[in-house]
Amino acid sequence: MNYITHIELANYENVEPPEFEKSNFYYSFSILPIEERKAIHSVYAFCSYIDDIVDNTPSYDLEIIDRKKRRLDWWENEVEKIYSGESASPLIMPLVSVIKRFAIPKQYFLTLIHGCRRDLIQNRYRTFEELKDYCYGVASTVGLISIEIFGHKYEETKNYAINLGYALQLTNILRDIKSDKDRGYIYIPQEDLARFNYTEEELEREIYNDNFVELMRFQVQRVREYFHKARTYLRPDERITISAAEIMDAIYFRLLEKIELNEYNIFEKRIKVSTLHKILIAMKHWLSIKVFVKRLKKRT
Structure with missing residues (x-):
């Protein structure tokens, strides 16, 4: 082929x-x-x-x-x-x-x-719901295409793909705040900027203050919730089928953790997961999934 x-x-x-x-x-x-x-x-x-x-x-x-x-x-x-x-x-x-x-x-x-x-x-988003719709278009659809290739068994696995797509794209948005604003885009919803009293002008000037930290803490927590929500839709016996997506989940979740561990300062440097760490994450999750599925088969 x-x-x-x-x-x-x-x-x-x-x-x-x-x-x-x-x-x-x-x-x-x-x-x-x-x-x-x-x-x-x-x-x-x-x-x-x-x-x-x-x-x-x-x-x-x-x-x-x-x-x-x-x-x-x-x-x-x-x-x-x-x-x-x-x-x-x-x-x-x-x-x-x-x-x-x-x-x-x-x-x-x-x-x-x-x-x-x-x-x-469009280079601004008024509400999170508006941003979420954008994320569905550019990320969740890729997840939906991918699970068709993986060969998913259950209809609810589509909800896994959709919500994982939200989580991955929102993680990308947080990582790329600096580079995005440099090309004229601010994906953080306007309603969130207002809620935490952090202005576009401050973002343009890369002002790192308490308001920005609270804004980012709120964003990270919301993304974390989408990771967890996605996992609730994944049946145990689907894990071997969707193992590639689970590895992606783990790599991006680690990226989100690194943003948090860096005290949300995405202006200082581009936060990333090292190549070695990605390999270790992939190996660890692939082996753990295989062991999990083997045990699951013994029970049935």
Whole structure:
């Protein structure tokens, strides 16, 4: 079965290919069987370049925004062609095999594109509910696509994917507050800034004070709740199926803990989980899941 690669997409988009091996996804997806791993890499390539179209977009540059909208329109049209049976671009045709093999709903891809499109027209969020809707589009949909490839057994596993998507994206938002505001985006809801009496001007100036610490403590606690909520939807006998997602969960949860341990000072440096730590987390969770499933089988 042929799969689209991030190299092929990079050549088409005339940009540098994403460094998949350095991403948090690499350490969770590496445990997958080869067919599922290649399929995930294919989806990752697609998702990465949809995201890259809007990433680093100057929110004030209308010419660049218009050009990026047209590129998103092209990708959206190609997705529609796949599901309608029309001839799609040779570049995206290998994705047809993944979609057919794993029966991935069209709406997941279209919602992802729509979510990324919001970054071209919106750089502030009034409420958390508004931000949550954005997170669903750019992150939860990826989780929903992934569990179709993993081969989930239960309907409620979709709720696991949705809530884990919220948790991962919100963690990214907290980690990237500094870089996002440098390109004109503030994802922290306006209602939260007001609640903790911390202004956009202070954020622009990278003011680290008690109000900011309380604001961040509130944000981290909310993200933590989404991690826990996601786990409540995961049945014990589903763990081996969704083990790659559990590793992702563990890596990002550790990232959230590091933000907390750094006393929420995301201005000082970009907080990250080291490569060695990611490998250790992946190994630890993979082994613990296998032991857990083995014990579960003995009981049944």
